Amino acid sequence: MTPFTLTxxxxxxxxxxxxxxxxAARELMITQSALSTAMSQLEKALGVQLFMRQGTxxxxxxxxxxQFVRDLTVFLEHADSLYxxxxxxxxxxxxxxxxxxxxxxxxxxxxxxxxxxxxxYPGLEVTIHESDLADxxxxxxxxxxxxxxxxxxxxxxGFTAQALQRIPPHVIVSREHRLARRPERPVHLxxxxxxxxxxxxxxxxxxxxxxxxxLVGVTPNVRHRLVGYETVRSFVARGHGYALLNQRLQHDLTxxxxxxxxxQIADELxxxxxxxxxxxxxRPTRRALAFEExxxxxYGET
Numbered sequence: 362m363t364p365f366t367l368t369x370x371x372x373x374x375x376x377x378x379x380x381x382x383x384x385a386a387r388e389l390m391i392t393q394s395a396l397s398t399a400m401s402q403l404e405k406a407l408g409v410q411l412f413m414r415q416g417t418x419x420x421x422x423x424x425x426x427x428q429f430v431r432d433l434t435v436f437l438e439h440a441d442s443l444y445x446x447x448x449x450x451x452x453x454x455x456x457x458x459x460x461x462x463x464x465x466x467x468x469x470x471x472x473x474x475x476x477x478x479x480x481x482y483p484g485l486e487v488t489i490h491e492s493d494l495a496d497x498x499x500x501x502x503x504x505x506x507x508x509x510x511x512x513x514x515x516x517x518x519g520f521t522a523q524a525l526q527r528i529p530p531h532v533i534v535s536r537e538h539r540l541a542r543r544p545e546r547p548v549h550l551x552x553x554x555x556x557x558x559x560x561x562x563x564x565x566x567x568x569x570x571x572x573x574x575x576l577v578g579v580t581p582n583v584r585h586r587l588v589g590y591e592t593v594r595s596f597v598a599r600g601h602g603y604a605l606l607n608q609r610l611q612h613d614l615t616x617x618x619x620x621x622x623x624x625q626i627a628d629e630l631x632x633x634x635x636x637x638x639x640x641x642x643x644r645p646t647r648r649a650l651a652f653e654e655x656x657x658x659x660y661g662e663t
Contacts, residue, residue, distance in 0.1 A: 364406035370433055372399045373411065377430045380420055434504040435643050454647035455484035461497045461509030462489060464563075465590035465608050466635070470510060470660070477655045485648055493588075495564035501640050508649045510656060512607075513634040515565035519641055523653065525660045526635040528607045530573060533621040535600040540624055547627035550577050557584030557602035561593050569633065570605050577628050597621050607633045635660065 376385040376396070386393040404411050411426035422430065462471055471489065478485055490497075490506050494514055500506040501520065513522055532548055534540050540548055550573070558581040560570060567586075574581045584602045587593050597604050598619035613620040637653050639645055645653075 365403050369399050369403045369406075370437065372396055373403055374430070374433055374437060376400060376412070376420065377422055377426065382420060431504050454482055454651050456648060457486045457488060458508075458646075458648035458652060459488045459490060459506045460652060461500045461506035461511065462491050463494055463497060463509075463511040464491050465561075466510060466512075467491045469608060469610060473659060474510070474652070474655055477659060478652065481655065482651050485651060487652075493563045494566065497638070501638065507643075507646060508637060508639045508652055511636060511638055512565070513636045513638075514569050516636075516638065520638050521641040523637045523657075524634045525637065525656060526662050527632040528609075528635060529632040530570075530605050530607050530626055530630055531609065532603055532605060532624045532626060533594065533597050534603045534624065535598055536620055536622055537600055538603065538622065541622040544622050544624050547625040549627045550574060550579050553581075553603055554579050555582060557582055559584060559593050559596045559602040559604040560586045561588075561590060561604065561606065562586035563588055573605065573628075573630050576630060591616055594621055595619070 372385070372389060372391075375389055376382060379385040379388060382393055382397055382400070386396045389396065400412070407429075409425040409429075410423050411429060413421045413423055460471075467489070475487060478487065490500050490509075492500065494511060497506070497509045497511045498515075498517055498520070501509055513524065516522060532540075532550075532553065540546075540552075560567065560581075560583050571581075585596060587596065590606070590608070593604050593606070595615040595617045596602065598615040598617055598621045609623060613622065615621060637656055639649060
């Protein structure tokens with residue numbers, strides 16, 4: 362028999378989240394003395410120090426405590442799944458699902474996914490972690506997210522990835538650009554070599570776009586490096602340059618009220634894969650599997 366209880370573990374998770382015994386006690390609606398006693402008993406049972414006390418209120422996790430939080434997150438998720446199954450809820454997942462999403466995908470894909478999730482699984486609550494591609498992997502490793510909707514660029518080992526779509530790159534120019542007169546005609550990147558480039562300068566995205574130019578032997582004339590997808594589109598619409606992007610919107614308007622003109626690329630260039638990614642060493646919860654099911658329904662090509 363383990364020398365600690367599930368309640369103590371949940372108390373520890375709350376304290377680790379709040380970095381404060383007082384705040385956690387308030388959240389759990391128990392007295393601070395009862396919570397402090399539970400944490401002392403848990404540390405004694407484990408034989409390790411989980412917290413460094415800083416003053417009278419603040420706490421900081423030790424290295425052992427931080428590792429225990431990562432392991433505990435998965436354990437508590439499995440405990441919740443076990444409870445759901447015992448209550449006959451196996452086909453209707455409930456609880457909180459933390460989803461990571463690559464920033465440029467969030468506004469285009471996520472609202473439709475959440476609409477369908479709410480329709481199918483009304484007891485499922487979703488929290489969103491929106492960031493760049495590199496941070497998505499860190500969030501999955503640390504347990505901040507269970508699953509991520511992202512691109513497969515720079516994907517490290519230790520992840521299970523499921524491809525949904527292959528999205529080819531395209532060029533966007535302003536309506537006043539010379540190529541906008543024949544938008545139906547695909548363009549070779551060499552035809553834009555002397556034009557100023559507005560580069561989407563995000564980790565892994567940047568390397569991908571730069572690799573496309575290398576493949577066709579072109580050195581781009583980079584004018585601006587921007588981290589916002591809509592910022593790039595707005596700069597292009599105002600005539601500051603052209604851009605390479607993958608994700609295409611349902612309209613050509615930008616935040617400035619101007620429009621961009623999308624043009625296909627004549628060169629044979631590798632597409633980006635839209636993927637569902639999760640840690641390979643963690644069994645997915647029913648919540649994560651429900652999210653995968655909805656994404657496959659909406660965006661799966663196979």
